[in-house]
Structure formats: structure tokens, C-alpha cells
Amino acid sequence: MSSPHIPADLLDKVTDHLHNTEDALRDCCLVSKSWIPRTRKHLFAEVRFMTGADLESWKEIFPDPSASPGHYAKSLVVRCLRAVAAADAEAGGWIRGFSRVERFKLGCYDGLRLRIPLTPFHGLSPVVKSLHVEFVALPSLQVFDLILSLPHLENLTVINSFDVPTDDDDDGDGGLPPITQHNNPTKFTGSLDLLMMDGMGPIARRLLPVPGGMHFRALTVMWVHEEDISLTRALVERCSHTLESLDITCDPNGTFI
């Protein structure tokens, strides 16, 4: 008996309908090879590397980065920076396998000064629209270079417990060191959230003069220093033609006002 033919658009409807039922999608993978790409689109829509063990499992199951389902991922979460950076160096651009990521979440909670370069993540995917960066100790210059390497970035969230300047954060005379220039200015058309326990200066001061300007529609900030007030004023003015919503929290222990 010949195998029945199911039209492609009907197959798409079936897998789309099952998009949030992982077990059913896994079963679909076993039906036929032709079903695999359709189910992988949903199964790997979000990929999380929370620990080095997560990464090791991935590499074991998908030893060939070019054939991995990383390119199905629309959302990527990386918490084990050191392991991912090592994997990228080892495989010569392993992270590039995640070429269609639109939402990128990067975090490090070890509280130590970060010695891992963020350059492997530069230009991670040409379609990254949202970047969420969360650090205990923020390597602000590295983060800022990462931000500018994503030309289609619309939404930016930076959260940190305290700022730890990297060695090259200060050029010695109180000014900011030069940033890496990219050909296409970043868009910045969505939301900007700066919830930084040691003040938003390290990111906001660098954002204000970016070429191409900022066009954020929503701004969420936390005030912990007097400087945060003037930076908020400057951000509001810089985005005055697009800004629709301003959300402010003030440090409850703040005595600066």
C-alpha cells in the first residue's frame, strides 16, 4: 500500500495547532521525515542554556553545529556564558548556528568580574529585535558593544545588581572610551528598560550620543543616583517624538533627592 499523501499546508496546520504541546510534537517527529522540520520549528522555538550541562547535552545530541536545529530558535537564553563562549571558540562560530534568533536573553549571576568576552555574540542573528541583559556585575562597555552590533534591535533591557567597570571602561580622564562603530545604526524603536542598582549611567550615557538617534516608545527606569534624574530627562527629550510611556521606580533607600 502506498503511503498517503497529506498536503503541506495541512501538515503545517496540524503542527501549528500543536505548537505548545511538546509531547505531541515529539510524536509527530516519528511519523515521517517530512514532518521533522515542521515540528522542530515549534520544538526549538525557544532554546535555553541555563547550565554547562544543558550545553553539553545539546552538543552530544547535535554534534554537527551546521545540522543542529539551532536555526529554528526564535528565542535564545544563555546563562552559562563561559561554556557557550568556549563552545563557540572550539567549533569556530558555534553560536552562529542560531541565526534566526529574534529575542536574546543573556545573563551572568556569579558576581565576579566578567573576563569572558561578549564578542562571540556580536551580530548573533541579523534579526535580533529584543535583547535582555542581566548581570550581577555588569561589564558595561562589553554590553554596549554587543548592543550596537545588533542593527535591528528594538527592545533593550539591562538589569544589574552593581556595576563593575572592566579594565577598559574608563579612559583615565573621566570620559567614555570610544565604542566600536558599526555600519548600520541600531534602530531602538521599542522599549528601553534600565533597572540598574548602581545607576543607569554606564549604559544611558553611552546610548544618548549613538549615531542615528533613539526612537523608543516606552522607557522604564530606576532612580538610585541624582545623575539618573538628568539622564532620564535627557532620554525623554531624545525620544520626545516617539515616547508614549514613561515608568519610574525610585530606590526606597535613596536619599539623593
Added chain:
Amino acid sequence: MKLQEVVLRPASLSIKWITTAFQITLPKHQGIQKISLHLHPQLSLIDDDTIKESESYGEWMDLDRLLVQFWESRSTPPKVTFTTPGGEEQDTRHFVECMLPELTRREMIDLFE
């Protein structure tokens, strides 16, 4: 000037910073349609005597006057809302009556969105 909504989240009774936030936004952004105050729910549990004896009480009275003035100055007054996310409705109502008396009396403030 497109700014339509300002959200302020007091996490302590001291709110001098809110006046500063309004100084940044209100004069230049006449199109503001909504001002939302989200208070930490624990603050709504503080008793009246403690509140009125605190240094911050005067700051709340200033805020009350400022919001009334802004509301009255506008041909289309903004919606002013006050919430205590996760808090009790009765506590919230009592807190607002005590801390923003003129706004409450003149029914210029909505307690829940």
C-alpha cells in the same frame, strides 16, 4: 510630543522624587492622558498616626496639590489612577483618602484601573 502615560512606583513613603519626575515630564508633555501611581502594598497598611507624623506626609500633600493643579489646567484632564498591586482594596482606599485628600474629595482619582 507624544508622551501619553506616566507610571510612578513609590516603594517608600518618601515621594519627593515624584515631584521631580513631574517636573521632567508635565511642562513639555501636554498630551499626557494617564498618570498611574503603583504603591507597594505594605505601605497602605501603615496606620494614620504614623503617616501623619512622618516627614513624608508633607510630600504627599504637595503631590495632592500638584496633581489637582495639573488636572484643572487641562482642557482634557488626564486619568489619574492609584493601585497597590496585590493589596487589599479597603487599605488602598483608606490610604488614598488620607494621603491624597483633595484628589479623593473631588473624585479626580480612580483607585483601580
